Amino acid sequence: MTSTPVVDRRALVEQPLPGMWTRKNLVATLLGGALPLLLATLVVALPLLYMVLSSFKTVHEIVTLTPKLLPDHWAFTNYSEAMRNVPFGRIFLNSVMLTTVGSSIKVVLALLTAYALVFVRFPFKNVIFVLVLVALMVPSQVSILPNYVLIASMGGENTYWGILLPGLGTAFGTFLLRQHFKTLPTSMLEAAEVDGAGHWRRLWQIVVPVSGPSIATVALVTIVSEWNEYIWPLIITTDPNKMTLPVGLTLLASNESGPQGWGVMMAGSVLVILPVLVVFSMLQRYIVAGLTQGSLSN
Numbered sequence: 001m002t003s004t005p006v007v008d009r010r011a012l013v014e015q016p017l018p019g020m021w022t023r024k025n026l027v028a029t030l031l032g033g034a035l036p037l038l039l040a041t042l043v044v045a046l047p048l049l050y051m052v053l054s055s056f057k058t059v060h061e062i063v064t065l066t067p068k069l070l071p072d073h074w075a076f077t078n079y080s081e082a083m084r085n086v087p088f089g090r091i092f093l094n095s096v097m098l099t100t101v102g103s104s105i106k107v108v109l110a111l112l113t114a115y116a117l118v119f120v121r122f123p124f125k126n127v128i129f130v131l132v133l134v135a136l137m138v139p140s141q142v143s144i145l146p147n148y149v150l151i152a153s154m155g156g157e158n159t160y161w162g163i164l165l166p167g168l169g170t171a172f173g174t175f176l177l178r179q180h181f182k183t184l185p186t187s188m189l190e191a192a193e194v195d196g197a198g199h200w201r202r203l204w205q206i207v208v209p210v211s212g213p214s215i216a217t218v219a220l221v222t223i224v225s226e227w228n229e230y231i232w233p234l235i236i237t238t239d240p241n242k243m244t245l246p247v248g249l250t251l252l253a254s255n256e257s258g259p260q261g262w263g264v265m266m267a268g269s270v271l272v273i274l275p276v277l278v279v280f281s282m283l284q285r286y287i288v289a290g291l292t293q294g295s296l297s298n
Contacts (some may be wrong), residue, residue, distance in 0.1 A: 048273070055079070055266040062262050078267035085255045085264070088271060090241055091248040094160075095227060096275075098244060102164050103222040110173030110218055115203050117174070118181040119189060129178070136171035141231065148235055158239040166232060173218040180214040181207065220283040227276050245272045 050069070054062055055078050057071040082088060116122070117129055147166040156162025184207065192202050208215065230246040237243050240251060252268045255261075 051266050052270055054263060055270050057263055059260055059263060062266075078263040079271075081264045082252060082268045082271070086248050086252045086268070087240055088245075088248065088268070091243050091245055092271070094241075094243065095245040098160060098163055099223055099226040102167065102226045103219060105164075105168050106170040106173060106222045106226075107215065107219050109168065110170050110177050111203065111208065111215070113174045114177035114181055115199070115207060117178050119202070119207075120199060132171050132174050132178075135169070136175055140167075144231065144235065147232070151236060156236065158237050158242045160242070162236050163233050163242075163244070167226075167229070170218070170222060173222060176218055177211070177214055180211055184210065216283050220280065223279055224276055227279075 053069060053071060056074045056076070058073070058075065058077075061068065061071055113132075117125060117132075143166070151157070151162045151166065154162075156165065188206060189202055192206055197205070228246060229244065230250075233244045233247045234250065237247060240248070243251065249265075249268050249272055253261075253265060
């Protein structure tokens, strides 16, 4: 006869079910996930929060031996002072216009280049892609002097086109879109080709509609980089009416030197960062999807 195995009912009751929170996995989750995420969030968010709150403080509340997080009296005098010392209205319009035009041209050029590298047959295509990767690895500061000599010789100082022209190519956007386009099924493009659709129609009616997250990711990165571009506009412009916001912030810093101008500088920094945060909050849900769409391709 075979003996029936004895089942320990107490062990079955005490054994945690799948997905059930226990002290061990709760501690592992807190130490391995929640706590590092909280610390990283505080490191990023606290300086921004202090900057925003300090923009509403008076000089005596900022320069003090007993600092406080919240201001005693909320005031907008720092913002009015920043607007009075620097033509922030004109500078803000310059940044909006240059960012809109520059990022739009960059995204379109990245789309056209990536489509050609994937779906158009022409010689030395791989060599061109290697050159794109080389451009992605070379720092932009290396080309500042040649660009300045070229643009200045063409009369581009203190002009909008002189600010835009050297940075219209985007190796990152081309690389990301090319990797994503390689994951698209070729059958739908072949079917469109059989129906008589040319490259232009295939790009805008087939490829672009199914590549929304990747295009949004390229657009977001391009907008942020264009808005925060500092060195080149600083070099090529001396007229305040042609400056962008980061350069205007430098002009404000030269006018508001010393601890007395820290509140005004905080207000100017908020004016520079706030539009980027708005754009990021609108497009951030596309970042992960856009960056992972082309990650499995060769």
